[in-house]
Amino acid sequence: MLSDLFIVTAPSGAGKTTLIKKALEYASNNSKKFVLSISHTTRKPRDGEQNGEDYVFLTEDEFLNNIKKEEYLEYAIVHGNYYGTPKSEIDQNLSKGLKVILEIDWQGALQIMKHYPSAESIFISPPSVDELRKRLTDRGLDSDEVINRRIEGAQEEMSKSNHFKHQITNISLDIATKNLLNIMFRENHG
Numbered sequence: 001m002l003s004d005l006f007i008v009t010a011p012s013g014a015g016k017t018t019l020i021k022k023a024l025e026y027a028s029n030n031s032k033k034f035v036l037s038i039s040h041t042t043r044k045p046r047d048g049e050q051n052g053e054d055y056v057f058l059t060e061d062e063f064l065n066n067i068k069k070e071e072y073l074e075y076a077i078v079h080g081n082y083y084g085t086p087k088s089e090i091d092q093n094l095s096k097g098l099k100v101i102l103e104i105d106w107q108g109a110l111q112i113m114k115h116y117p118s119a120e121s122i123f124i125s126p127p128s129v130d131e132l133r134k135r136l137t138d139r140g141l142d143s144d145e146v147i148n149r150r151i152e153g154a155q156e157e158m159s160k161s162n163h164f165k166h167q168i169t170n171i172s173l174d175i176a177t178k179n180l181l182n183i184m185f186r187e188n189h190g
């Protein structure tokens with residue numbers, strides 16, 4: 001059975017956000033109904049990030065309280081912060097007949113795959129660790145310490161790619177976008 005749920009996982013710097021943005025632009029221009037789920041996090045907002053648009057930014061107490069109330073479909077600690085997918089939003093979107101994209105880490109992805117075995121899971125790899133370091137440095141969002149932590153995490157994360165139904169290596173943004181769109185728009189998905 002094909003699923004309305006798409007899990008997209010990648011080490012940070014693999015180009016996942018740009019790729020998803022391009023795919024969603026294409027989808028809305030072609031009136032295909034895909035939405036990106038907005039996660040909750042205890043990470044501090046980066047410059048330019050908007051509460052409720054990029055993430056819902058919470059304190060650790062608020063997040064822990066939501067865990068207690070079983071409000072998350074999955075949650076995980078990533079680079080020292082909590083991240084979670086709110087159940088209510090996913091259920092609402094799926095019941096409206098929308099297709100939902102979850103942009104989450106591998107730990108969350110494995111949890112979702114257990115609950116929704118028919119979900120399409122997509123792992124996006126950067127071309128190499130050197131290229132990943134270059135991308136993280138060039139985007140200038142994180143300190144060296146954070147970048148080193150992210151690269152260590154990325155190496156662990158890349159070892160999980162075989163749990164995913166689809167693997168895309170982001171060497172060229174255009175080709176990787178086409179590959180992602182092919183998965184999103186396979187027959188019965190569109």
Ligand code: 5GP
Pocket residue numbers: 009010011012039040043074075076078083084085103104105106107108109
């Ligand atoms: P960033 O802080 O760079 O936006 O995201 C860091 C990592 O957290 C990324 O790998 C991203 O996919 C992951 N992430 C974002 N939202 C969620 C979520 O709701 N659940 C899980 N498990 N990971 C998430």
